[in-house]
Amino acid sequence: MQKTPLRVARTLWAGLFPLYWMEALGLLPTGFEIVDVAEYDQTLELLSTGEIDGNFQSLADVLLMAGRGVELRLLMASDLSVGVDGVVCQPHIRTVQELAGKRLGLSLFSYPHVLIEQVLSAQGLTEADVELVDLRGERVPEALARGTIDAGHTWGAHIPEAIAQGAHLLFTSAAFPGLLVDCLVAPPATVAQNLDRWTALVHAHEQATAWGLQHPAEGLAVVAERSGLPLPTVHSMLDGFTLFTADTARPLFDRHAQQPPALFASGRLLANFYLAKNLLTRAPDLDRILDPLGFDSVPANRSA
Numbered sequence: 001m002q003k004t005p006l007r008v009a010r011t012l013w014a015g016l017f018p019l020y021w022m023e024a025l026g027l028l029p030t031g032f033e034i035v036d037v038a039e040y041d042q043t044l045e046l047l048s049t050g051e052i053d054g055n056f057q058s059l060a061d062v063l064l065m066a067g068r069g070v071e072l073r074l075l076m077a078s079d080l081s082v083g084v085d086g087v088v089c090q091p092h093i094r095t096v097q098e099l100a101g102k103r104l105g106l107s108l109f110s111y112p113h114v115l116i117e118q119v120l121s122a123q124g125l126t127e128a129d130v131e132l133v134d135l136r137g138e139r140v141p142e143a144l145a146r147g148t149i150d151a152g153h154t155w156g157a158h159i160p161e162a163i164a165q166g167a168h169l170l171f172t173s174a175a176f177p178g179l180l181v182d183c184l185v186a187p188p189a190t191v192a193q194n195l196d197r198w199t200a201l202v203h204a205h206e207q208a209t210a211w212g213l214q215h216p217a218e219g220l221a222v223v224a225e226r227s228g229l230p231l232p233t234v235h236s237m238l239d240g241f242t243l244f245t246a247d248t249a250r251p252l253f254d255r256h257a258q259q260p261p262a263l264f265a266s267g268r269l270l271a272n273f274y275l276a277k278n279l280l281t282r283a284p285d286l287d288r289i290l291d292p293l294g295f296d297s298v299p300a301n302r303s304a
Helices: 014-024 040-048 059-067 111-122 137-146 158-164 188-193 195-214 216-227 231-237 246-253 263-276
Strands: 006-010 032-036 055-058 073-081 085-089 103-106 131-134 151-155 168-172 181-186 241-243
Touching: 006 014, 006 040, 006 055, 006 195, 014 073, 014 195, 014 216, 014 241, 040 055, 040 059, 055 059, 059 111, 059 181, 059 263, 073 188, 073 195, 073 246, 085 111, 085 137, 085 158, 103 111, 103 137, 111 151, 111 263, 137 151, 137 158, 151 158, 158 168, 181 188, 181 195, 181 263, 188 195, 195 216, 195 241, 216 231, 246 263
Parallel strands: 006 032, 103 131, 103 151
Antiparallel strands: 055 181, 073 181, 073 241, 085 151, 085 168
């Protein structure tokens, strides 16, 4: 009897370029379906309801979903972005201090919330000094243009979109780097029931990533063709990104590291954030969550 395909979400995020390469190279393992989703936050909803089986998302959202009763296991680290996301604002706002009393759009309690709390704190402010507005990053440029917010967190192509409409880039995640490591996650029961298939996907991702790093021009052309985005846009989307192979991801799983992007360090910082906001009732078991597949078996530096 043929098994039901496992569905993994994909959004237009440079860290997910290897999924396009997997398809183009014929590496996507049998038994998987890539589901294109317009907005990142939608992927979290689909995973919560079981409409997809796996997702590429931040550790912040893994812990937030744990607080809502959705247990996930991290299977691999895919990418790190620094400076790819940031806060855009109305042109008269020139400093972080000038955010005081202003309406700031962001995905509440997700990674942007943690980033902004850290940046505000470094400038002597707290989130109580601003008016937080729950708003998906994809919708920030429109909200700024309509004047319903004064500033907002967004990323990638949405930043130049906002700037083209008259907004100003106030700061990027380079102000507090290392928090945004994206990872492939899935419910532990799904992993246990389909361990061979998930392991095959991790291996295929490793192979596709190695190919893309070795053939950057061809890789970008593949993404442009399959996504429908102009090639210059695709090229610019990779600025600030590190795509991980199994070898380069190993330091992320150092339990003794004290600073992000090490995932145990990030996990402790994020857990404290959610505990302080009563979104977690107890500290999460990071050893249980951060349990990647294939570290001992994934070949490094493979080419297609």
